[in-house]
Amino acid sequence: MENLELTISKEIGNAMKEKNEVKLSALRAVKTAIQNEKTSGSYHELTDADVTKIIQKQIKQRIESEEIYRQANRNELADNEQKERLVLEEYIPKPLTDDELKSIVESLIVELNVTSMKDMGKVMKTMNEKYSGRFDGKAVSNVIKEKVS
Numbered sequence: 001m002e003n004l005e006l007t008i009s010k011e012i013g014n015a016m017k018e019k020n021e022v023k024l025s026a027l028r029a030v031k032t033a034i035q036n037e038k039t040s041g042s043y044h045e046l047t048d049a050d051v052t053k054i055i056q057k058q059i060k061q062r063i064e065s066e067e068i069y070r071q072a073n074r075n076e077l078a079d080n081e082q083k084e085r086l087v088l089e090e091y092i093p094k095p096l097t098d099d100e101l102k103s104i105v106e107s108l109i110v111e112l113n114v115t116s117m118k119d120m121g122k123v124m125k126t127m128n129e130k131y132s133g134r135f136d137g138k139a140v141s142n143v144i145k146e147k148v149s
Contacts, residue, residue: 003046003048003051004051004052004091005034005046005051006046007091008027008030008031008034008051008091009031011023011027011091012024012027012028012031015027022080022083022084022087023116023139024083024149025085026058026062026085026087026088027087029058030054030055030058030082030088030091033054033057033058034046034051034054037050037054044090049132049133052091052092052093052132052133053133055088055091055092056092056133058088059085059088059089059092062081062082062084062085062088063081063085063135064145065077065078065081066078066081066082069081072106080093092133093133093134094134095134095135095136096131101135101140101143102143104127104131105123105127105140105143105144105147106143106147108122108123108126108127109123109144109147109148111127114144114147114148115148116148117144117145117148117149120141120144120147123140123144124137124140127140
């Protein structure tokens with residue numbers, strides 16, 4: 001299985017051939033962020049999980065920019081941010097649905113014998129190991145609060 005970084009590099013080439021400016025722009029931004037991360041401090045290779053986090057950060061930036069542009073009535077720029085976000089979302093694992101998240105967290109609470117909010121770290125650690133990048137930490141925290149309170 002090829003790694004995510006290599007996939008993105010290949011997709012940049014495909015976007016150039018297709019003359020897909022939105023996809024090209026979004027993927028180039030990710031490639032730049034990957035290079036910046038690799039060379040910050042001492043050079044190091046990135047895992048797929050690291051690249052996924054970079055893409056998620058890029059998506060979050062697109063969402064924030066889109067909101068700012070919409071508030072300023074710059075809809076053409078907001079639409080572009082939205083299109084780039086949709087392109088980037090294709091390269092990350094699909095997020096867990098609310099029902100899936102609740103079911104997983106509830107089973108982990110029982111499995112890990114979580115009895116108070118002090119034990120939340122156990123659940124978060126296991127969630128990160130098994131479902132990295134597919135859930136919102138705040139949502140996990142809310143389910144834990146609901147079940148152990």
